[in-house]
Amino acid sequence: MHGRDRRLNTMPAMAADIAIIGAGPLGLATALALHRRGQRPVVLDARTPAAHATDARILALSHGSRELLELLNAWPTAQATPIRQIHVSQQGGLGSTRLAADEYGLPALGYVMAASALAAALLQRVQALGIPLHFETTVGTIEAGANMVRLNLPDSAHLEARLVACCEGSIPDEAAARRRDYAQHALLCRATLAVPHQHLACERFTAQGPIALLPCGADYAIVWTVPAERADALMAAPDAEWISALQTAIGPLAQICSISERARYPLGLRMRSRITAPRQVWLGNAAQTLHPVAGQGFNLALRDAWELADTLTGAPDPGAPELLARYARGRRPDREGAAAFTDLLVETFSSDLPLLPDLRGLGLLALDALPPLRHFVARRMIYGARAWP
Numbered sequence: 001m002h003g004r005d006r007r008l009n010t011m012p013a014m015a016a017d018i019a020i021i022g023a024g025p026l027g028l029a030t031a032l033a034l035h036r037r038g039q040r041p042v043v044l045d046a047r048t049p050a051a052h053a054t055d056a057r058i059l060a061l062s063h064g065s066r067e068l069l070e071l072l073n074a075w076p077t078a079q080a081t082p083i084r085q086i087h088v089s090q091q092g093g094l095g096s097t098r099l100a101a102d103e104y105g106l107p108a109l110g111y112v113m114a115a116s117a118l119a120a121a122l123l124q125r126v127q128a129l130g131i132p133l134h135f136e137t138t139v140g141t142i143e144a145g146a147n148m149v150r151l152n153l154p155d156s157a158h159l160e161a162r163l164v165a166c167c168e169g170s171i172p173d174e175a176a177a178r179r180r181d182y183a184q185h186a187l188l189c190r191a192t193l194a195v196p197h198q199h200l201a202c203e204r205f206t207a208q209g210p211i212a213l214l215p216c217g218a219d220y221a222i223v224w225t226v227p228a229e230r231a232d233a234l235m236a237a238p239d240a241e242w243i244s245a246l247q248t249a250i251g252p253l254a255q256i257c258s259i260s261e262r263a264r265y266p267l268g269l270r271m272r273s274r275i276t277a278p279r280q281v282w283l284g285n286a287a288q289t290l291h292p293v294a295g296q297g298f299n300l301a302l303r304d305a306w307e308l309a310d311t312l313t314g315a316p317d318p319g320a321p322e323l324l325a326r327y328a329r330g331r332r333p334d335r336e337g338a339a340a341f342t343d344l345l346v347e348t349f350s351s352d353l354p355l356l357p358d359l360r361g362l363g364l365l366a367l368d369a370l371p372p373l374r375h376f377v378a379r380r381m382i383y384g385a386r387a388w389p
């Protein structure tokens with residue numbers, strides 16, 4: 001038996017109020033939020049601590065997420081590049097609009113950082129607080145009893161807790177009530193620029209899917225959505241061919257000099273049918289996996305973590321059914337709203353049906369001409385569900 005498993009096997013049954021599955025950015029943020037509210041979490045992850053350094057995802061974090069991460073003392077200022085303006089346009093069509101942070105009295109509309117940098121900052125804070133973390137520990141089956149839940153671990157080890165919070169980053173097919181395959185893949189790369197980005201982020205809609213140019217240090221981090229078969233071809237293409245295709249898609253928005261750090265992710269929408277079960281709750285990508293357009297995923301996940309911690313504040317039994325029911329009810333509008341918002345953007349902007357480009361152009365013109373509409377979209381980006389009146 002390995003040392004770590006022996007430790008878990010001998011762990012007293014009440015060692016944890018809450019077991020968290022997943023030490024990705026969300027599992028770690030959830031641990032900090034729960035600890036801040038007086039709960040005693042323990043975090044388990046199948047991978048090694050070094051695994052998160054290989055996460056190629058780039059996160060656009062809202063101003064609201066920054067506020068929450070600051071309250072957790074886990075905001076990595078040096079790793080965050082501010083977005084001061086966002087330009088929204090469509091390829092080969094009319095209309096564009098621009099959102100600016102100073103219209104909202106904020107230093108930035110949002111921030112860009114590598115998911116790996118955020119995970120590192122959160123991990124450091126979790127370790128500083130002495131929250132127990134067990135890497136290389138895969139959680140197998142979970143058995144819920146009336147008062148406790150049992151997590152079965154490798155080599156016959158187990159852990160008992162009052163509640164298990166699943167931050168495992170995905171939803172298996174059989175648990176998804178709603179599933180939509182966009183037949184799109186996100187291609188990621190970093191691009192050096194001929195002219196500095198001046199903290200301008202761009203969201204450009206093309207018939208093949210949206211492209212985001214995100215200021216990241218002195219470069220742009222690019223999230224480029226394309227059909228799956230085109231992703232195959234581009235991943236195999238030399239840099240020069242990739243740059244030329246990317247330049248065609250983004251037009252005059254930026255002039256790309258070179259690229260590095262290519263990666264790809266398949267995209268789809270998945271909504272878990274129920275986000276709670278007896279003594280179990282699912283958060284973030286494990287509750288809803290969204291298209292990355294408009295960068296909602298982790299921002300929404302962080303609000304899941306925050307509301308769970310708020311709901312469980314001072315609760316002697318964090319797995320009590322009425323608390324989980326309250327949490328699920330409270331999260332519904334935000335989860336449904338974010339899923340509908342991203343789905344609508346993908347559907348409306350990734351189609352070349354006749355007249356749609358003109359209608360989209362009119363939409364962008366309306367957004368530009370009607371400040372209340374623009375402010376609503378901006379507030380949705382800045383604060384998420386708190387944008388609603």
Ligand SMILES: Cc1cc2nc3c(=O)[nH]c(=O)nc-3n(C[C@H](O)[C@H](O)[C@H](O)COP(=O)(O)OP(=O)(O)OC[C@H]3O[C@@H](n4cnc5c(N)ncnc54)[C@H](O)[C@@H]3O)c2cc1C
Pocket residue numbers: 021022023024025026027044045046047057058059060061115137138139140167168169170186188223265284285286292294295296297298299300301
């Ligand atoms: C291309 C792309 C761009 C994106 N852009 C943005 C953006 O701009 N803004 C934004 O907010 N979000 C964005 N997202 C979403 C964001 O990347 C995710 O929400 C976030 O990174 C997920 O973090 P997580 O901690 O939930 O999951 P993960 O980082 O996947 O961590 C899950 C962890 O759970 C562990 N695990 C799973 N099962 C078990 C088990 N049985 N036992 C033990 N451990 C287990 C895994 O080992 C893993 O370490 C984007 C996503 C993609 C794909």
